[in-house]
Amino acid sequence: MDFAYPPRVQALQSQVQRFMDDLILPSHRDWHRWADAGVYPLDVIEPLKRQAREAGLWNLFLPGLKEGEPGTRLSNLEYAPLAEIMGRVPWASEVFNCSAPDTGNIELLHLFATPEQRAQWLEPLMEGAIRSCFAMSEPDVASSDPTNLGTRIARDGDSYVLNGRKWFITGAAHPSCRLAIVMGISDASPDAPAHRRHSMLLVPMDAPGLEIVRNIPVMQHQAIEGHCELLFRDVRVPAANLLGSEGDGFAMAQARLGPGRVHHCMRTIGQCELALELMAERALERMAFGRHLSDFANVQDWIAMSRIEIDQARLLVLRAAWRMDVEGNAAARTDVSAIKLVAARLQTTVIDRAMQVFGAVGLTPDTPLAALWSWGRALRFLDGPDEVHLRTVARQELARSRATGARTCCSCSAGCRPTALATPCDASRPARRPRAAIGCGGARAKPCYFSSRAAGRQACGLAAQTVCLGESTPTPDVKELQRMTPLDAFGARRRQLLTGSGAIALGGLLGTPALWAQTGAVTYEPERGQSGKDVIWIPTPDTLVNRMLRMAQVTPKDYVIDLGSGDGKIVIAAAREGARGLGIEYNPDMVELSRRRAQQAKVADRARFEKADIFESDFSQATVITMYLLPHLNLRLRHRILALKPGTRVVSHEFRMGRWRRTKAPRSGMPRCTCGWCRPTRAATGSSAFRSKAARAPCACRSRSASSTSPAKRCSRTSRHCRATASCWASACRST
Incomplete structure (x- = not known):
């Protein structure tokens, strides 16, 4: 395995680094001077964009870049180290036309836009003439689960009408932002599949009914490009502005997030490298109690741990980028969740150490640390909170465990299936078989160990051994198991143990029903959190x-x-x-x-x-x-x-x-x-389904009317005149 970057990438790294040193860093003070005055520094950025494009450092993020399109085509793995260099200055990626959210939006349009949409939106974005934003998150729902979205997209003749509210929409306040890609519910029917209800619309920022309500400060810092709250009130756009097909919104959103998370993570690693450099310099020059800070063991530990954790994160991100290039974005879904989780936590951890070494000045604008720490904390929510990514990784691991119930012994090519009472299987022992126990039919020279259940061991004193089914046992194809749900895959492995040659191998034990019942080898025990058809299983206390x-x-x-x-x-x-x-x-x-x-x-x-x-x-x-x-x-x-x-x-x-x-x-x-x-006694309609007027007759068993909005107490006696309403829980309900 070669860990060195290819010569082409090394050359691009040097070129980008020179551009950063010669042009971007000298402009950094001017950028902040304009931004602090509340004016977006286009006068600083636009000349740099022209120079970057002339140098061939343009649209570096797009693996699907076609002939004739502006930019340099790179794979995800090739672009990753360049994103790390750009990330050291937060605004630098815009100079190379590699800034979020444009990168994800360009990828979406590149994949799904019609020729007309490409001409109107994609080409100006790739030229750097306009900017865009992506509107998905909403204030009234947990947007980490997009099935919760409340924004409605309704077809009306040859138009779509959009109503809803979005917030934390990055880039919406940029003076060049001309396009919002909005995700909402286009099929609100209760029977619609949960992940086929969403669609995406291309909405011009000047569309009537679209209002930028506010630019939301993040950690008391207001970004000049904006993390905005948008209000869509009867916004009407042509039907031709539908991106992809109706119902494809959820899948398109997933396709958009993968590469963008790699870009975010590598920029984060660049910022962590900057923080580590500043921390080391500060430790070498700052003195306390007669010694440099670098002489204190705890400071040395912070520096060492930061170096190790940054290198670990970088390798993890590069592997995710490699998998996306080789196997596709879908195959790397779990890897992408893992890097998003690791990188966000890395940034706050490393920068917190650097701030501690700097002392109180680390909290001020005199260093970039406070702003970078705030952004790192925000990253734990952006593109999904940590908990969602942890769940994704855990589900994949549990699914893999269920789908790979069969293991191969150390020196035996046969697939061994352990019983619930499996104990070490050692073919080096004499071929002595305990009463009603099962020997291993495979040829092996080393012991093969499987875990066992404590309850199973207590249920039977028999020295039950690993069951080797031998080469003749048909094993489900790995790809077939991957297509199954985790529960089905687990069941397939279990059924395989009890059928075919597996049943023959177990014949001795099956021949003793009492012993078979006692061992509990086929007793099914559900797992907390296991997948089901529609929900996971959580036991009810x-x-x-x-x-x-x-x-x-x-x-x-x-x-x-x-x-x-x-x-x-x-x-x-x-x-x-x-x-x-x-x-x-x-x-x-x-x-x-x-x-x-x-x-x-x-x-x-x-x-x-x-x-x-x-x-x-x-x-x-x-x-x-x-x-x-x-x-x-x-x-x-x-x-x-x-x-x-x-x-x-x-x-x-x-x-x-x-x-x-x-x-x-x-x-x-x-x-x-x-x-x-x-x-109720009569069905109601509308959102107040259980409060029909017909069911609001006075309740004979309590003093308050049944139409009261306050919850009722239980009826003291059964009355045939009592009607069940939304505010009456009476024993008469059963006899009404």
Whole structure:
């Protein structure tokens, strides 16, 4: 593996570094003088842009650059070290026409623009004649999950009408900004796939109805180019301004982020290098207690750790860039999340050390450290918060673990599958086989170790050994496993163990049913956070299960249906109260687990479980519905719930039903947020779905009218005159 940059890249590094030293650094003071006066320093930047283009240092970021287009074509890996050099001066990348958000927008237009859109927007952007911004984040939703977006894009004849609010839109205050690429919801139907509801529009910044509300300060610093709040009020643009196709917005946004994150990360590394240089110089010249700061061990540790961490981050970013070039942006998705996380944390860590070495002056504008630290802190939100990237990396790692359940022994080409009670398999031992134990059929000279479950070891005193299925066992193709969901892949590995030659190899143990049941080798145990069809599985605490059932006032007369029943806790708990219950679950392993637990609880006659899709199942006979899903899934179920019979109670853990008002709120101290609704006597329409006028008859069992907006207390007695409304949770609901 050669870690040296190719000669061409080394030559470009030298050229960019000379340009920075000779032209940009001498202009740095003038740039800040204009910016501090509140004027964007175009008089400084425009002459430098012309010189950079003449030197061939133009549009260096675009691997898909075509013949005849302005610029120098480089791969992601070739451009990365140049971005590091540019990053040392935050405004320098604009001089080379390599500044965000233009780089991502140019890539989007390069991939998806029509010829007319290219002529109107792409060509001026590539020429450096105009700037642009990308509008996705919104103040009213967690924009790290783009499925939450509230901005609406509606087709109206040969136009689209845009309504919504965006904020932290970088570059919107730039005097040359002429274009906003806006992402919003174009398909608001509840049944639309979550990632096929978004579209992108090309909106001119001077379009009627578009207002720049404010330039938002970040860490008390107001960027001259702007991190702006934009308001779109009935903004009308031609249908020809749709970028790509309707419903492609989410996929296009993902394609845009990959290369841009590499650019951000390498610029961050350049800024960390600058901070390390300043820290070392300060430590060598500054004295305290009769010694230079560089003589103190803790300062030496800061310098050493900074060097190590910067080099680590650089290698990680370069590997991500290499994967994007070789395997494509999609294949490097996890790598891109990893570098975004590492680089953002690196910047605040290294610069914080440098500020500490500088002392109080590090907090002032006399050094670039305070501004660079503030930007590093902002990077932990830009292009997705740390937690989103951690989840991406963790999911990939867990999926890999599930998909690669088979391992190859150290000296055996056969794929070995451990049982749940696997212990070291050592073919060097004498071929002595314990009673009912299984030997390894593969030829090997070294031991092969697999982890085992403590519970499994305690359940059986037998020295169970690794099961080697030999060469004859068909192994699912790796690419086939990668196409599966993690849960399906895990199931495929497990089923392979119990079928074919695997079943033959296990014959001795299978022949002893009591022992097989005792070892628990086929017992399925779900994993917290494992992937499902629509949601991951998180176990519901027992205390919360009981409270949900109490909220629904479950009695033996009720029929409780749990949508997405998981391990069956709620249905089994309802059956223990004498009610009948049904759990609808898509994962067949979870269904079998729930049935076994119902048998153990001796409520199998009242607790049933079926493998089905909740969106295709019939739960119209329920008197109580419980669920722990996600907001957009709850919204998809609303029309089904409205079709239920009057008096049906609905209890949702953590997530509400859009704008439906709760009829029962959680008690203080109740874990998370659990909400209750009661199906009214007559169906309502509109956003106030459970507050129909027909259901607002006076309540005979309390003094306040049922139309009151205050939550009602539970009725003291059952009354046939009491009607279930959005503010009445009465025992009469069941008999209405």
